Amino acid sequence: DNISGIRQIKAYAAEQVELSRFNRFSDLLRAASLRMMKWWALYSPGMSFVRMTGYVLVLAAGGAAAMRGELTPGDLTKFWLFLSLFYDPIDRLNSLNQMLLSGRAAADRVFEILDAEEEQNSTTGAELPATLTGHVRFDNVSFSYQEQPTLHGVTLEARPGETIALVGSTGAGKTTVLSLLARFYEATAGMITIDGIDTATLAKSSLRDRLAYVTQEPFLFNGTVRENLQLAKRDATDADLWNALQAAHAEAFVRALPSGLDTNVGERGVKLSGGEKQRLSIARALLKNAPILLLDEATASVDSETERQIQDALDRLMENRTAFVIAHRLSTIQNADRIYVLEKGNVIEQGTHSTLLTRNGKYAELCRKSFLAADPSNT
Ligand SMILES: Nc1ncnc2c1ncn2[C@@H]1O[C@H](COP(=O)(O)OP(=O)(O)O)[C@@H](O)[C@H]1O
Ligand SMILES: [Mg+2]
Structure with missing residues (x-):
């Protein structure tokens, strides 16, 4: 696994x-x-x-x-x-x-x-300063997977503490934007900066130390709850773990597991529901306490109570951090400081929920098609 x-x-x-x-x-x-x-x-x-x-x-x-x-x-x-x-x-x-x-x-x-070729420069390069404000900028960033051009001159900005939502149809390039920020791939043109520092000059380890990445598929290793959480913080105490679990609304179900923190939750362990896995991966990100959060929100349908708990956990995770969220829930998007709409690797619209609705373009169309219909709380 x-x-x-x-x-x-x-x-x-x-x-x-x-x-x-x-x-x-x-x-x-x-x-x-x-x-x-x-x-x-x-x-x-x-x-x-x-x-x-x-x-x-x-x-x-x-x-x-x-x-x-x-x-x-x-x-x-x-x-x-x-x-x-x-x-x-x-x-x-x-x-x-x-x-x-x-x-x-x-x-x-x-x-x-x-x-397979080992990742280059994973520990060599500049280090980020100990305290970051978390100001992220994409400046005319282009990228191709092999020969396939995927992003075309993407420019976007997240000021310290802002929540930025990326929306767009499947294949628009949203996940790619996050992958480039974490340097799983290198941009072919343009520059990505954090607090004004070109991320291409950084040691990847230093960069990734400051990012918490919650992937679309909540990923748990074949190991105990404790091991899965400690990936984010090796020296975390039990108190740290329970605090993170509580903030992620995961405390109750972890306490109910046969051996609590020491229950195996991997392939050969107890089966957790999608919503439970999601909350564990949120707890893990909380524990990491990184200034920049990358969140590829899962589309998995969960019941409304679980949905509310996950939303609450995510809100806590985004608090006081710069967050990039690929959002599918209207509730997440509505509260974003700025929304970027991607289509075929281009940013075609940007603004807040209300300005984009007024504009009546692609965003308004996406809203009509998916989010609004799926969220009864929105009127
Ligand atoms: N690892 C990859 N190798 C080759 N092409 C990829 C890879 N990942 C994504 N793509 C392609 O890049 C485009 C953008 O994908 P992605 O960023 O995942 O879109 P989104 O997250 O908006 O659905 C798609 O056409 C997709 O097929
Ligand atoms: Mg994606």
Whole structure:
């Protein structure tokens, strides 16, 4: 599961710790597969040899006996057939080969990832000052995935403490904007600054230390609640954890888990609902207490009580921080200081909820189509 969580690990700048953990287990795996392969290299030709020798012996001894008249051809044929029955269970050991092959295929995938180019400059570069106001600017930023131009001269600004909403149809480039800010990719043109410092000059670790990223798919590792939260703050005490859980409206359900903070909530642990996972990832972001928040809001439908709790947790998360939110809930967007509407990688409109509605452009259309209909509290 940690492979799909790479972005979360990076966003929490926990790569070093996770990397050494991963390397240790990969080494164990490699040693085990090598032992298996060596054994197989001996076993497979060895078995063929023994098997063929058996046939040759039966044929030679039996053939000679038959010619001397001590054995009828029918008895020889019986022997021949019994011999193949005898080999049958041994043949089944061949299925071991299948297992080994599939194991190797899985190992190959792991090695592919291990061999993938390590992210450049993740710890080299300038450091951000200890205190940030959180003033973020995108200045004419363009970006292409491979050859595909995705963002075209995007200019936007979040002043300290502001909440900026990004809206637009699927594929407009909203997630890409957040990815560039976290430097999962590098802009091909233009500049992104934080407090006037060009982020391209920064060590990625220093940059990501100051960002809390809540992804669209709330991601939990295969581990306990405690481990999942401590990713954001290694030395967090239980009191810290409970405070964050409480603020994220996650305290009640965590207390109800079989072993509380020590309950495994990963793939092999208890199943949490989408809303519960979301609140845990909000708690994790709260714990990180970073000055800049990136939030890719999930579209998952939850009941209205859960919705209210999540909204409340998000409001707390956005308090006193500069926040970029890709919002789907009208309630989040309405309260934003500024809304940027993206279409095909361009910012086509910007302003507050009411100015954009008055303008009666793309934003107004998006509102009519999705948000307004989905939110009965809006009149
Ligand atoms: N990792 C990627 N590789 C290639 N193309 C991508 C990748 N991620 C997104 N895209 C493409 O870039 C465009 C913008 O995607 P995205 O930023 O995810 O949009 P949004 O979040 O607004 O739905 C889409 O056309 C999408 O197909
Ligand atoms: Mg997206």
